[in-house]
Amino acid sequence: MSDDAASAGDADPIPLFEIDWDRGEVRNVVDSITRGSYWANGPYVDEFERALEASLGVDHAVVCNSGTTALVCALEACDVGPGDEVIVPSFTFISTANAVVSVGATPVFADVEPERYGLDPESVESHVSDDTAAIVPVHYAGRACRIHDLARIADRHDLALVEDAAEAQGARADGAYVGTVGDAGMLSFCQNKVVASGEGGAVVTDDDGLAERVRLLRSHGRVSGDYFDSTGGGEYTTLGSNYRMPDVVAAVGVAQLDRIEDLVARRRAVAGAYTERLSAVDGVTPPTDGAGGERHVYQLYTVRFEPWIDRDAVAAALSEREIASKVYFDPAHLSTYYREEHGCEPGTLPVTEDLSERVLSLPMHPNLSEAEIDRVVTALDAAIAEQR
Numbered sequence: 001m002s003d004d005a006a007s008a009g010d011a012d013p014i015p016l017f018e019i020d021w022d023r024g025e026v027r028n029v030v031d032s033i034t035r036g037s038y039w040a041n042g043p044y045v046d047e048f049e050r051a052l053e054a055s056l057g058v059d060h061a062v063v064c065n066s067g068t069t070a071l072v073c074a075l076e077a078c079d080v081g082p083g084d085e086v087i088v089p090s091f092t093f094i095s096t097a098n099a100v101v102s103v104g105a106t107p108v109f110a111d112v113e114p115e116r117y118g119l120d121p122e123s124v125e126s127h128v129s130d131d132t133a134a135i136v137p138v139h140y141a142g143r144a145c146r147i148h149d150l151a152r153i154a155d156r157h158d159l160a161l162v163e164d165a166a167e168a169q170g171a172r173a174d175g176a177y178v179g180t181v182g183d184a185g186m187l188s189f190c191q192n193k194v195v196a197s198g199e200g201g202a203v204v205t206d207d208d209g210l211a212e213r214v215r216l217l218r219s220h221g222r223v224s225g226d227y228f229d230s231t232g233g234g235e236y237t238t239l240g241s242n243y244r245m246p247d248v249v250a251a252v253g254v255a256q257l258d259r260i261e262d263l264v265a266r267r268r269a270v271a272g273a274y275t276e277r278l279s280a281v282d283g284v285t286p287p288t289d290g291a292g293g294e295r296h297v298y299q300l301y302t303v304r305f306e307p308w309i310d311r312d313a314v315a316a317a318l319s320e321r322e323i324a325s326k327v328y329f330d331p332a333h334l335s336t337y338y339r340e341e342h343g344c345e346p347g348t349l350p351v352t353e354d355l356s357e358r359v360l361s362l363p364m365h366p367n368l369s370e371a372e373i374d375r376v377v378t379a380l381d382a383a384i385a386e387q388r
């Protein structure tokens with residue numbers, strides 16, 4: 001499509017993401033509903049957990065009602081609590097840090113490195129203190145962070161390593177699936193993720209005790225089976241809450257997970273087409289794909305602009321052409337809450353603060369067409385050309 005046609009407003013809007021669903025999701029949901037029982041903890045919850053374990057090669061997957069609550073459970077199960085510090089990136093969704101606050105611990109923001117946008121091991125090392133209990137690295141946008149370097153730091157200082165793999169289900173780091181390197185990994189199935197169930201999350205781990213604690217925390221610390229199945233009151237051994245995933249949500253997750261390889265392959269094809277087209281656009285750095293045993297799953301497709309480009313003006317120009325884009329992420333440590341309640345200040349995380357001024361995530365989902373990719377890149381190129 002020509003630039004004129006795109007700007008004339010005669011083209012369909014291109015959203016940031018679309019959900020890829022199939023008959024499998026519909027069939028499972030109908031099955032779950034029409035069973036007429038076990039809408040809370042039901043057979044699809046078990047099936048989803050076993051399928052997650054098989055797909056990642058882990059001993060335990062415990063699903064929760066969001067990635068955030070899964071992270072809360074994982075941290076608590078690692079005995080992280082009041083008086084502890086947890087090293088987190090600021091270049092992430094705020095949930096990563098909020099989960100730390102939710103368990104009564106203090107998030108300590110470390111900087112990211114400029115290639116994968118994951119925690120910089122050197123910055124992490126410099127933030128380790130006597131109170132540090134854990135590191136929570138994020139695999140940004142679907143690419144593994146330097147997780148093996150971070151695992152070595154965690155080992156050396158005897159820290160828990162809980163991976164926030166919300167954006168990177170199915171991604172690999174040196175052959176290992178992300179989420180499976182640390183003591184525990186968190187996945188999110190929120191609607192824009194690689195595997196989507198609307199809302200939802202999971203803790204994955206090989207540690208039997210940790211998995212058991214997460215199961216307790218997710219359901220009021222109850223040790224005596226399914227509440228709805230028994231006529232007695234049950235036994236509660238620890239403080240927990242209701243972080244359970246409903247059966248109908250797990251039903252969607254099962255069908256999505258069944259198609260994960262296809263979903264990832266199509267995301268990677270879209271990313272490949274973007275990257276090829278963008279190589280001709282001056283001032284734009286596409287995401288790097290990784291090599292060897294790595295696999296990027298492109299939950300997001302995030303480009304970085306040269307400093308001379310006004311990123312917000314580019315985003316506005318795309319918006320005028322009905323093309324959505326978004327900044328993932330504004331630094332968490334500079335949000336009002338972390339500034340006012342935790343005393344965080346600008347100027348403390350130079351790479352994060354610089355990146356957050358220069359990145360922009362473009363529309364990305366498994367069904368983005370060649371024509372849509374063409375429209376996005378053409379509009380981006382025109383917006384940048386106007387600034388030269």
Ligand SMILES: Cc1ncc(COP(=O)(O)O)c(C=O)c1O
Nearest residue numbers: 066067068093095096166188190
């Ligand atoms: C890096 C990261 N961490 C945590 C979350 C929180 O997951 P959820 O929305 O499932 O609670 C998200 C996604 O929303 C995320 O992108």
